[in-house]
Amino acid sequence: MGKLKPADPIQIQAAQLALRKAIFDSTGQYMPVTYCVNEDAARFMVRSDAAGLLAAGPLSPDEMVYANGPALWLERPEAKVIQAKIRKHLDTGQAIPRAYLMKSIGLLLACNPATTATIESIAAGSMRVRGAAERLGGIWALSKRQRDFIRTWESESYREKLSRTTSQGSLQGRIAVVTGAGSGLGRGIAIGLARAGAMVAACDLDRPAAEETVSLIRQEMPGAAAAAITCNVTDETSVEQAYQTLLQRWGGLDILVNAAGVAPAYSLVNLPADKFRFALEVNLTGYFLMARAAARILMQQGMGGSIINLSSKSGLDASKNNTPYNATKAGEIHMARGWAMELGEYGIRVNSVCPGNVFEGSKIWNPEYIKVCAKKYGIKPEEVIPYYVNKTILKREIKRQDIADAVVFLCSDQARTITGQTLVADSGQVMVR
Numbered sequence: 001m002g003k004l005k006p007a008d009p010i011q012i013q014a015a016q017l018a019l020r021k022a023i024f025d026s027t028g029q030y031m032p033v034t035y036c037v038n039e040d041a042a043r044f045m046v047r048s049d050a051a052g053l054l055a056a057g058p059l060s061p062d063e064m065v066y067a068n069g070p071a072l073w074l075e076r077p078e079a080k081v082i083q084a085k086i087r088k089h090l091d092t093g094q095a096i097p098r099a100y101l102m103k104s105i106g107l108l109l110a111c112n113p114a115t116t117a118t119i120e121s122i123a124a125g126s127m128r129v130r131g132a133a134e135r136l137g138g139i140w141a142l143s144k145r146q147r148d149f150i151r152t153w154e155s156e157s158y159r160e161k162l163s164r165t166t167s168q169g170s171l172q173g174r175i176a177v178v179t180g181a182g183s184g185l186g187r188g189i190a191i192g193l194a195r196a197g198a199m200v201a202a203c204d205l206d207r208p209a210a211e212e213t214v215s216l217i218r219q220e221m222p223g224a225a226a227a228a229i230t231c232n233v234t235d236e237t238s239v240e241q242a243y244q245t246l247l248q249r250w251g252g253l254d255i256l257v258n259a260a261g262v263a264p265a266y267s268l269v270n271l272p273a274d275k276f277r278f279a280l281e282v283n284l285t286g287y288f289l290m291a292r293a294a295a296r297i298l299m300q301q302g303m304g305g306s307i308i309n310l311s312s313k314s315g316l317d318a319s320k321n322n323t324p325y326n327a328t329k330a331g332e333i334h335m336a337r338g339w340a341m342e343l344g345e346y347g348i349r350v351n352s353v354c355p356g357n358v359f360e361g362s363k364i365w366n367p368e369y370i371k372v373c374a375k376k377y378g379i380k381p382e383e384v385i386p387y388y389v390n391k392t393i394l395k396r397e398i399k400r401q402d403i404a405d406a407v408v409f410l411c412s413d414q415a416r417t418i419t420g421q422t423l424v425a426d427s428g429q430v431m432v433r
């Protein structure tokens with residue numbers, strides 16, 4: 001066999017999304033779906049007896065315990081058809097398979113990314129053995145007695161438990177994209193989503209910063225799935241590539257948090273036009289491009305989803321020396337409302353979160369910006385943080401996790417009836433009427 005040619009990327013993507021939806025509809029589980037360029041699977045897939053050979057049951061304890069049996073044969077990338085096949089399989093008392101062989105596409109795995117390599121090797125090895133066994137007189141799968149023995153085998157159930165993920169948060173298994181995840185609020189939200197069990201793609205223009213966020217997630221949650229993706233939200237091609245990278249890796253999408261933002265602070269009379277246009281580009285065009293691409297995937301996937309625009313209290317209450325910020329942050333809220341109206345029928349909820357001032361880890365609150373604020377209020381730079389905290393009703397400094405908690409809530413099923421809304425998390429500084 002020459003160099004293996006993978007299937008068409010658009011077909012692979014459609015297969016991943018359809019399988020993910022079918023698993024969700026038949027089990028309620030959010031699962032990543034990975035496509036494997038695997039030679040054994042490709043050779044096996046073209047056999048006319050492939051479906052029959054896979055139906056013979058598990059060959060080894062590993063295939064039974066780690067892969068939940070041999071790969072399930074699928075004819076085409078249609079969620080309804082796959083769901084019916086999975087349902088039939090589950091009705092026989094078997095567990096949901098982790099490997100799938102789709103005609104003309106190849107091997108797809110639906111499992112925790114930490115176990116992908118193990119399951120690929122078990123599934124492909126099993127196909128190799130099945131093909132060879134056929135030539136040598138037929139397949140001897142494990143008997144029912146052997147399978148029952150393994151099921152109750154203490155060491156195997158312990159091994160199986162270890163191979164499962166430990167976190168069980170409100171967003172378990174959901175696939176999330178966070179922009180601006182290399183700093184400040186984006187970073188805090190990426191970490192907060194991971195704490196809630198989501199798989200997080202940390203997108204940022206600044207790649208090393210996004211990688212640092214991923215390593216912070218991994219340090220705290222060694223089993224968590226997190227990936228750094230370079231993305232300039234103002235560039236259409238870069239946005240498309242970021243989603244392609246995500247789909248190749250995990251095969252689906254559930255959550256987008258738009259957080260990459262800028263805040264050029266000038267008085268009206270001193271505001272350069274290019275700074276104004278720059279803010280429109282990042283804060284409005286960037287949010288739009290990310291949401292448009294997300295909505296297309298979410299609609300194709302058919303599992304609903306959640307989009308959050310991270311706006312600001314400045315989107316509700318204008319502040320001085322903040323023309324582009326006031327305009328764009330108000331625009332983000334209003335874009336979200338319109339998107340909520342357009343996407344509701346697909347079960348996609350769109351909401352805005354308006355934080356008050358969050359100083360922790362923010363590059364917006366750089367020394368220059370603090371100086372501008374100090375000047376605005378006639379106070380010293382070191383008095384700026386206490387000054388803002390004192391303006392809140394709760395007299396409580398807002399931390400990144402406070403905003404992450406608001407985002408996690410809106411993305412979770414607990415917020416299932418909430419869309420087109422604006423959640424203000426500002427220790428009570430601005431009241432929405």
Ligand SMILES: NC(=O)c1ccc[n+]([C@@H]2O[C@H](COP(=O)([O-])OP(=O)(O)OC[C@H]3O[C@@H](n4cnc5c(N)ncnc54)[C@H](O)[C@@H]3O)[C@@H](O)[C@H]2O)c1
Binds near residue numbers: 205
């Ligand atoms: N910090 C606050 O007080 C506060 C309050 C309310 C709302 N917000 C909002 O939170 C968001 C983040 O603010 P922050 O204070 O954490 O800012 P920050 O400057 O610390 O982080 C912004 C991140 O966005 C990235 N970024 C900038 N342009 C990008 C682009 N074109 N493509 C991809 N990534 C890009 C930067 O590299 C950076 O990592 C903004 O939307 C801001 O309006 C912040």
